[in-house]
Each structure stands twice: as C-alpha cells, then as structure tokens.
Amino acid sequence: MPKCVHCFNHGIVVDARGHRYECLYTNCSCNACVATRNKRQLMATRVAELKKQRNKAEI
Numbered sequence: 001m002p003k004c005v006h007c008f009n010h011g012i013v014v015d016a017r018g019h020r021y022e023c024l025y026t027n028c029s030c031n032a033c034v035a036t037r038n039k040r041q042l043m044a045t046r047v048a049e050l051k052k053q054r055n056k057a058e059i
C-alpha cells in the first residue's frame, strides 16, 4: 500500500489512497516536501521525454 510521502516527511504515516485531496502537507513548503515535489516533477518530465522519444522512433 503506498503511503503519503508529504505526511511521511512530517513523521506521519497515512495511506496515500484517497488521501491526495485531504493531505495537510500537499502545498507544504518545507525543505523535505519541496524536494519531494521537485523529484516527482523531474520524474514526470523524464517519463514524458522518454515517451516522446519512443513515439519518434516508431514513426
């Protein structure tokens, strides 16, 4: 079961499922949460780029 990383940054363990919209730390700007968000964004960007490259390769 995935846990909420933002809550985990604050020492709280919560199931991430259905928790996204009620998380108190979603917009938290502490160092740990900012690092978490940056990491997630980086991953998303990388995946999008990979997908783009793959599409190009297929054409």
Ligand SMILES: [Zn+2]
Pocket (backbone or CB within 6 Å): 004, 005, 006, 007, 008, 014, 019, 023, 024, 025, 026
């Ligand atoms: Zn949370």
Ligand SMILES: [Zn+2]
Pocket (backbone or CB within 6 Å): 006, 009, 010, 025, 028, 029, 030, 031, 032, 033, 034
């Ligand atoms: Zn935080």
